[in-house]
Each structure stands twice: as C-alpha cells, then as structure tokens.
Amino acid sequence: MPESAATPLSAEYLNMLGCVRCGQCLTACPTFVLTREEAEGPRGRIALARGLAEGTLTLSPDLARHEWTCLVCDACTAACPAGVQMDPLQVSLRATVAAPETLRARFYRWFGLRVILGAMWRLRIVVTLLWIARGLSVDTFARRSGLARLLGLERAMDLVPTSLSDDHLHADGTAHPPVPEVSAPTRVQFFAGCLMSTALAGIDRASIRVLQRAGCAVEVTRGQGCCGALHAHAGDLDAARARFKATIAAFAGSADFVVVNSPGCGAMLRDYAHHLAGDPDWAERARAFSARVVDFTQFMAPRHLRMTRRLDLTVTYQDACHLAHAQRITAEPRRLLRSIPGLALREMAESTLCCGSAGFYNLTHPETATALRERKLDRAASTNAEVIVTTNPGCLLHLQAGLTARGSTTRVRHIAEILDEATAP
Amino acid sequence: MIASAASLAADLRALLTASKVIDNPVELATYAYDASFFTQIHPHPPEVAVIAGSREDVSALARFAHARGIPVTPRGAASGQAAGSVAVQGGIVLSLHAMDRILEIDRANLQAIVEPGVVHARLNETLGRERLIFPPDLGSTRMATVGGMASTNAHGMRAVKYGPTGSWVLGLEVVLADGTVIETGSIGSRAKQSSSGLDLTKAFVGSEGTLGIFTRLRLKVMPLPPARALVLGLFDRLESAGESVQAVFAAGITPSAIEIVDQRCIQAINLYRPALRLPEAEALLLFEVDGAPAGARWEAEKIAETIRSRATRTEWSDEPGRMAALWEGRSVVGAAIGLLRPGANRAYCGEDICVPVARIPETLREIQRISAEFTIPIATYGHIGNGNLHPGHLIDARDPSEVARVQKVADAIHDLALRMGGTTTGEHGVGAVRRPFMEREHGAALGAMRAIKRALDPRGILNPGKIFADDPGDEQGDSWRQARGPG
Numbered sequence: 031m032p033e034s035a036a037t038p039l040s041a042e043y044l045n046m047l048g049c050v051r052c053g054q055c056l057t058a059c060p061t062f063v064l065t066r067e068e069a070e071g072p073r074g075r076i077a078l079a080r081g082l083a084e085g086t087l088t089l090s091p092d093l094a095r096h097e098w099t100c101l102v103c104d105a106c107t108a109a110c111p112a113g114v115q116m117d118p119l120q121v122s123l124r125a126t127v128a129a130p131e132t133l134r135a136r137f138y139r140w141f142g143l144r145v146i147l148g149a150m151w152r153l154r155i156v157v158t159l160l161w162i163a164r165g166l167s168v169d170t171f172a173r174r175s176g177l178a179r180l181l182g183l184e185r186a187m188d189l190v191p192t193s194l195s196d197d198h199l200h201a202d203g204t205a206h207p208p209v210p211e212v213s214a215p216t217r218v219q220f221f222a223g224c225l226m227s228t229a230l231a232g233i234d235r236a237s238i239r240v241l242q243r244a245g246c247a248v249e250v251t252r253g254q255g256c257c258g259a260l261h262a263h264a265g266d267l268d269a270a271r272a273r274f275k276a277t278i279a280a281f282a283g284s285a286d287f288v289v290v291n292s293p294g295c296g297a298m299l300r301d302y303a304h305h306l307a308g309d310p311d312w313a314e315r316a317r318a319f320s321a322r323v324v325d326f327t328q329f330m331a332p333r334h335l336r337m338t339r340r341l342d343l344t345v346t347y348q349d350a351c352h353l354a355h356a357q358r359i360t361a362e363p364r365r366l367l368r369s370i371p372g373l374a375l376r377e378m379a380e381s382t383l384c385c386g387s388a389g390f391y392n393l394t395h396p397e398t399a400t401a402l403r404e405r406k407l408d409r410a411a412s413t414n415a416e417v418i419v420t421t422n423p424g425c426l427l428h429l430q431a432g433l434t435a436r437g438s439t440t441r442v443r444h445i446a447e448i449l450d451e452a453t454a455p
Numbered sequence: 456m457i458a459s460a461a462s463l464a465a466d467l468r469a470l471l472t473a474s475k476v477i478d479n480p481v482e483l484a485t486y487a488y489d490a491s492f493f494t495q496i497h498p499h500p501p502e503v504a505v506i507a508g509s510r511e512d513v514s515a516l517a518r519f520a521h522a523r524g525i526p527v528t529p530r531g532a533a534s535g536q537a538a539g540s541v542a543v544q545g546g547i548v549l550s551l552h553a554m555d556r557i558l559e560i561d562r563a564n565l566q567a568i569v570e571p572g573v574v575h576a577r578l579n580e581t582l583g584r585e586r587l588i589f590p591p592d593l594g595s596t597r598m599a600t601v602g603g604m605a606s607t608n609a610h611g612m613r614a615v616k617y618g619p620t621g622s623w624v625l626g627l628e629v630v631l632a633d634g635t636v637i638e639t640g641s642i643g644s645r646a647k648q649s650s651s652g653l654d655l656t657k658a659f660v661g662s663e664g665t666l667g668i669f670t671r672l673r674l675k676v677m678p679l680p681p682a683r684a685l686v687l688g689l690f691d692r693l694e695s696a697g698e699s700v701q702a703v704f705a706a707g708i709t710p711s712a713i714e715i716v717d718q719r720c721i722q723a724i725n726l727y728r729p730a731l732r733l734p735e736a737e738a739l740l741l742f743e744v745d746g747a748p749a750g751a752r753w754e755a756e757k758i759a760e761t762i763r764s765r766a767t768r769t770e771w772s773d774e775p776g777r778m779a780a781l782w783e784g785r786s787v788v789g790a791a792i793g794l795l796r797p798g799a800n801r802a803y804c805g806e807d808i809c810v811p812v813a814r815i816p817e818t819l820r821e822i823q824r825i826s827a828e829f830t831i832p833i834a835t836y837g838h839i840g841n842g843n844l845h846p847g848h849l850i851d852a853r854d855p856s857e858v859a860r861v862q863k864v865a866d867a868i869h870d871l872a873l874r875m876g877g878t879t880t881g882e883h884g885v886g887a888v889r890r891p892f893m894e895r896e897h898g899a900a901l902g903a904m905r906a907i908k909r910a911l912d913p914r915g916i917l918n919p920g921k922i923f924a925d926d927p928g929d930e931q932g933d934s935w936r937q938a939r940g941p942g
Contacts, residue, residue: 051495054534056532057598067506069481
C-alpha cells in the first residue's frame with residue numbers, strides 16, 4: 031500500500047486483504063439481495079475500500095453512496111469463511127468518505143449525535159418533550175398541518191412508540207437486589223442504553239426484574255450514556271472514541287458481567303477492544319471491559335428462571351443483526367422462548383435478513399429500509415404469529431411502525447418483556 | 456463505427472427493457488474481478504455491466520453486440536477462481552444473477568426448470584421440502600449459481616458417485632452469439648434420456664460462456680436418499696490413505712463422497728477448532744455413504760473394517776450430531792488454513808488439479824516439494840475419490856516477492872498435474888488463467904474445439920480470452936478496444 035494513502039483505512043488494510051472474493055457474503059447481504067449490484071454487496075464494498083487504500087480509486091460521491099447504502103448489519107462477517115471483520119472496516123471507511131447527504135440530513139446528524147446523544151440528560155428532555163407533545167396531540171397537528179413534512183420529520187415521528195415512557199431509568203448507581211434473596215448473588219452491571227433507558231424504559235425495567243429473579247444483584251452503573259455505535263457507524267470516529275472511553279471509565283467496577291439488552295450497543299461494546307487496540311492508554315482497559323460484556327439472552331439462557339405463568343401466545347422470532355451476525359447468538363433467545371409454558375414459537379423465513387432499521391438508516395435510506403421491512407413483515411405474517419419477538423430497540427420501533435402503517439394487530443415485543451411476564455410473581 | 460463507453464451504455468439502456476445498465480467507473484471497478492489471484496493483481500473492469508432481467512434482453516443484447524463486435528462476458532456470482540467471468544478484453548459483463556426463478560419442480564418427472572442465477576443452496580433447500588435433491592454438491596453452495604455450475608461443469612464432493620453437474624443437465628435454453636435462442640435436448644422435451652441428434656447440451660456444459668449464454672436449465676433431480684453415514688480415518692502415511700481408497704472400491708462400495716485433508720490442513724483444523732484434538736497424521740479421509748438406512752450402515756461398517764488395518768484411527772456414525780462433528784474438520788478447512796500463517800491469505804491459483812486416484816499420494820508429496828522449493832506454505836484438501844485436489848497457497852500479498860513466487864508455484868502445480876497424467880482443472884474451469892496449458896493438455900483436440908467455437912461464434916464476441924489459447928479469432932476483443940480508442 032502506498033505510504034501517501036495513510037488514512038483511518040490503513041489500520042484495516044490487512045483486514046481488507048483477507049477478502050479472497052469468494053462471494054459467500056453476497057446472498058447474506060440485504061442490499062445485494064435487493065439490487066444484485068456488485069457495488070451494493072460486501073465484496074464490492076471491500077473492493078472499493080481497498081481501491082481507496084491503494085490509491086487506484088479516489089474519493090467520490092459515487093463511492094461514498096455505496097458505503098452509506100450499507101446497513102452495517104454484519105451478515106457478511108458472519109458468512110465470511112476468511113474471517114474478514116466488516117464492522118471495523120466500515121467504521122474506518124465511513125470516517126474516510128464524506129457524508130453524502132443533504133445539508134438538512136447533516137444538520138440532523140450533528141444535532142442528533144453530538145448534541146442530543148452527547149449527554150443523557152439532553153436525550154431525556156427530548157423524550158419528555160415528545161411525551162408532552164403526544165399528550166397535547168402536537169404530533170397529530172404537525173402531521174395534519176404539513177409541518178412534519180416541511181421539517182423532514184415525518185418518518186422520524188412514525189418511529190416514536192405509541193406507549194412512550196415518561197418514567198426514565200436514571201443511571202445513578204442504584205442497586206437492585208436479587209429476588210428472592212440469595213446468599214451469593216451474581217453481581218451484574220447493567221448497561222441501560224440511550225433509547226432503552228428513556229423512550230423504552232419499560233424494557234429496561236423488565237430486564238432488571240428478570241435478572242433479579244435469576245438471582246442477580248443488578249447495579250445500574252452511574253455515569254454511563256450512549257455506547258457510541260451510532261457515532262461510529264455515522265463516520266464520526268472522534269465522537270465515537272470519546273463515547274467508548276467514557277463508557278469504559280464508567281464501568282470500571284469489579285462485577286464479572288456487564289449485561290446489555292440492546293445488541294446494537296452490545297456488539298459495539300464488545301468491539302471497543304478492537305477499536306482502541308492502537309491506543310496504548312486504553313487498549314488494555316478496553317480489552318478487559320469488552321471481555322465482560324454479555325448480551326441479556328446469552329446471560330439468561332443457562333440460568334435458572336422459574337416460569338410462574340403460562341403465556342398462550344404464538345410468536346415468531348426476528349433475529350436482530352447485531353445479535354445473530356455480530357455476536358453469533360441465535361440459539362439462546364429461542365431456547366428462552368421455548369422454555370415458557372404455553373408459548374408457541376414459529377420460525378419465519380429469512381429471520382436473519384436485516385429488517386431495515388439499522389440505527390439511523392430508516393431515516394437516511396427510507397426506500398431500502400421500507401423494502402426490507404415489508405419483506406420481513408410478509409415473512410412474519412406467513413407464520414400467523416400474534417407477536418414478533420426481537421431483542422433490539424431499533425428493530426422493535428421500525429417493525430412496529432410498519433405494522434401500524436399496515437393496520438395490523440400483530441405486536442412487536444422485546445424478549446425481556448415476554449420473560450418478565452412469564453416470571454412475574 | 457464503434458461507440459464510446461458512454462454511448463454504448465446509452466444504446467443498451469434504450470434497447471433493454473428489463474435490465475439494469477451500469478457504466479459508472481466506481482461501480483465498474485467492482486466487476487473487475489472474481490476469486491482468482493490473477494484478477495487480484497490484474498483487475499479488468501468492463502466498459503459496461505448489465506444485470507440481465509429477461510431472456511429477451513439477453514437475446515437483444517447479444518444481437519446488438521454481435522452486430523458491433525463487442526465482447527460479452529456472462530457471469531453468475533463471479534465466485535470462480537480462473538477469471539472465467541471477468542472481461543479480460545473489455546466490453547460488456549452480463550450478470551445473470553438476478554434471473555433466479557425456480558420456474559417449476561416437476562415431481563412426477565423428477566426434473567426442475569430453473570433460471571441460471573439460482574444459487575445452489577436455495578435450489579436444494581427448495582427441492583428438499585419435496586424430499587428431492589440436485590446431487591452435485593459444492594463447497595461453494597452458498598454462492599455458486601446453477602448457471603455458473605453448468606458453465607464450468609462443476610463437480611463437488613459427491614461427484615465420485617453422482618458425477619458432475621453435466622450429468623444432471625437434461626437441456627438448456629441458450630442465447631447464441633447472434634441472439635438466436637435455441638433449446639438443447641429437444642424443444643419442450645421432458646424426456647430423461649435422448650439419442651436424438653448431436654448432444655448439444657454436453658457441448659455447452661463446461662463451455663464457460665464461450666459458445667452461448669444460458670437463460671434456462673432443465674435439471675434432472677432425484678429423491679433425497681433417506682439415510683447417510685460417515686466414516687473418518689486418520690493415516691500416518693499418505694500412501695496408506697491412497698491404498699484405503701482403492702481398497703474401499705475393491706470391496707464393492709461406491710461412497711457418495713471421499714474427501715482428503717493433508718497434514719498441514721490437520722494442523723490448521725487443530726488451530727481453528729482445538730476441541731477437535733485431531734492427532735498428528737499425514738492425511739485424514741472422510742467417506743460418506745448414502746441410501747437406505749440399513750444399507751448406509753452396512754457400507755459404513757464395511758468401509759471402517761476395510762481401512763482399519765491401514766489407519767491409525769477409524770470411526771463411523773450414522774447419527775446426525777456425531778456425523779456433523781466428524782465432518783466439522785473438513786467443513787472448516789477452507790477458513791482454517793489461513794491460521795497456519797497469521798497475516799497471510801489464500802491465493803487462488805493452481806488450485807484445482809485432478810490426477811489419477813492411484814497417484815494422489817505421489818502428487819501430494821510433490822506439492823510439498825514445490826511448497827518447500829518456493830517457500831510458500833501449501834495446505835491441500837480435495838475430493839480424493841475422483842483425484843481432484845485443491846492446494847491452498849498462503850501468501851502475504853503485500854510482499855512482491857511472494858506474489859511473484861506464488862505464480863511460479865501455480866505453474867509448477869499445473870505442470871505436475873499434466874506429468875501425473877491428469878488435468879490442470881478438475882472442476883473450476885480454464886478461464887483466462889489456464890489457457891496457456893490447453894495446447895499441451897489437448898493437442899490436436901484443441902483445434903477441434905476452436906472449430907466449434909468459430910462455428911457458433913464467428914466474430915468471437917462471447918467471453919473472448921478464455922479456454923482457446925492463442926486462437927486468432929480471440930483477438931476480436933482487443934481489436935474492438937483499439938478501434939474504440941481511449942475513453
């Protein structure tokens with residue numbers, strides 16, 4: 031590789047060379063499946079990144095566009111026999127290419143990532159304002175008056191959950207003792223997440239209750255905030271690294287596990303070790319932190335959980351990409367669901383194909399996101415399930431918005447809510 | 456008058472109704488390669504790429520290109536390792552990946568009618584729901600398209616019992632170079648065999664897109680065997696492994712697959728899956744048998760008994776969980792061999808030789824000699840039942856000396872295959888990279904091949920630069936580029 035081409039990409043050059051172009055990733059990739067264009071598949075995107083790194087291609091809006099159309103679902107990484115890690119490769123590529131969107135999209139990106147997600151109190155204010163607006167029917171007014179469309183917020187408003195929580199979970203170090211009391215509880219630090227602790231705080235509370243019932247002492251660790259995944263996938267590597275370090279510092283406790291119920295965050299928390307490997311001050315701390323991170327379903331699956339209620343429910347399970355692909359966890363959530371008396375799990379086709387949510391993707395690429403969502407909802411509908419169970423807040427909001435638009439009575443629920451119901455005293 | 460790339464794309468957009476035309480240089484850069492090492496170091500972007508949407512468009516495109524002498528290179532998943540689907544002389548790359556409908560599964564007549572872009576795994580998943588199977592079974596099942604399999608006459612692991620893809624293709628709908636659409640195996644036929652006329656199906660299978668473009672395939676399928684069983688054997692001498700394969704055939708058994716992995720592969724598997732704890736050995740063999748449950752069990756026991764005296768360890772099972780465990784070493788070997796040398800990657804060249812089964816041990820020892828001579832680590836595995844070996848070379852692509860040496864390794868391995876009385880390609884095809892060996896491999900028969908090529912494609916527009924080494928008719932593409940001039 032020419033030395034003059036030193037960019038954030040150079041750190042990933044060996045990773046790129048790992049692609050032997052066998053093509054095994056193609057049929058796993060949502061954008062390739064939809065378009066059949068090589069530049070819209072992982073092999074093509076790696077070729078473009080390599081072209082940039084080697085200087086045979088130059089930065090151009092066309093090249094950037096093919097990177098930004100990627101959902102970063104990591105299905106390609108899971109399919110790759112040569113061990114290429116797409117997520118870090120793309121984080122570095124996105125930090126290199128210019129954001130291709132409109133000025134308005136750039137403003138929202140800056141405002142959303144740097145301002146709102148920069149501190150949890152700001153996010154809580156925004157969610158509270160949304161809650162008040164909903165109470166005063168401001169959203170209905172904004173829609174009817176055309177104001178929502180004018181501000182480009184229509185799609186974002188679709189994603190606001192119908193049962194918006196106003197009872198946010200504050201990461202203030204509160205300890206939740208095990209129920210029933212056990213002599214040697216497993217000590218757990220809980221990663222509360224940004225959306226999960228605010229708009230969807232009910233899911234966080236359900237997760238904590240389930241952990242308590244499994245004999246865990248749960249600490250909602252003080253000082254935590256956003257994990258930085260959205261920043262990294264938006265190409266804002268500086269802000270992302272700041273989030274990584276802040277999170278590691280906050281979780282500097284001695285608990286064996288950091289449990290996370292949002293796989294999008296969990297995958298990034300586990301990737302901190304990779305992203306900070308070149309930083310001598312943080313590499314070892316990042317490695318130790320990432321090794322403690324465990325997904326809620328992976329943590330719960332081997333533990334004893336007494337089912338107290340029968341749930342006569344037919345469900346289908348939607349694999350969140352960052353659980354199934356990035357963390358290779360597919361069996362555990364299914365095992366947990368099957369352990370609930372009365373519950374029938376019916377598998378849908380293509381359960382591991384991305385639903386189109388993918389962080390901000392459903393706002394920046396509505397056409398692709400909607401095509402993937404409709405495909406997913408069709409597959410789910412053919413199982414006749416009453417509930418689509420998933421594990422990620424993004425999937426949950428995106429799919430629910432699609433079901434609402436369809437006028438469907440099917441609901442989407444997080445697996446922690448289902449487990450909470452089945453184990454309630 | 457030959458048009459520029461931009462006007463070529465514009466003409467094609469006006470002409471084609473169901474296809475996508477790509478002429479953006481960034482996007483064309485992603486059509487410059489397949490899995491071959493050759494295209495890693497010599498990428499060949501086309502002038503235009505077309506994602507075909509219908510047979511009518513393929514025919515119209517061929518007619519258009521034929522009239523203007525523009526090269527057309529058909530492509531499936533571009534997962535080949537011989538640059539067969541890369542436009543080495545420029546022109547149009549024609550992707551058939553989106554033509555992927557399974558048009559009909561004719562259960563009564565044990566046939567399936569499919570479009571060329573159907574991925575092999577999806578075909579067998581669909582057939583499996585009806586307890587049917589398309590037996591050719593590739594390691595590349597998740598990416599290979601059925602059209603690509605027929606174009607290269609792909610063999611795969613079960614060829615030892617079921618033969619190559621060609622044995623399961625009953626008929627083809629082919630767009631010829633001038634756009635004429637023909638059907639081989641007789642129009643509308645559902646017959647499972649035929650002695651009517653020349654067997655054109657056989658001629659087109661394995662022609663790598665040089666004689667015509669497949670737009671539909673009529674495939675023979677069979678009932679899914681009700682049972683399978685697996686036998687694993689480890690050998691401290693390569694010769695014992697070779698003798699064991701012959702002894703199994705001599706015992707009257709034709710396994711559905713016989714796979715070998717060599718010593719380096721065993722070391723790699725142990726690095727990749729330490730829990731498997733395979734003992735140090737020169738070779739590991741896997742025999743798969745299929746059929747009725749009692750028959751499969753009997754054959755597996757018989758194989759185990761036959762090889763026991765030569766092997767250091769033998770085990771067989773017909774229990775799915777155990778079979779998966781026994782098969783695991785073989786299934787991860789492709790990914791595992793990268794671990795033999797951290798920082799190095801596979802270079803697909805000289806990767807597909809086939810030699811007489813009896814000469815496998817000798818060939819494997821020679822490959823290790825070549826490895827030592829050029830100081831390039833090689834881990835070899837393959838389908839020993841048919842003598843097909845896949846040497847995996849591990850190089851650091853950042854080192855120019857290794858890049859140069861691995862190409863010499865490829866030449867040496869191709870030369871070795873011919874010296875052993877074999878062929879330079881068992882199943883991946885000739886493409887652009889094995890063209891120099893065709894004269895030596897086929898002698899006067901290459902002239903007959905060229906005559907067929909000229910008869911069907913007189914202007915040499917279909918996949919030029921492949922198979923037919925130094926054929927004057929092959930220069931068409933180059934002259935097209937020269938006439939077009941820069942830009």
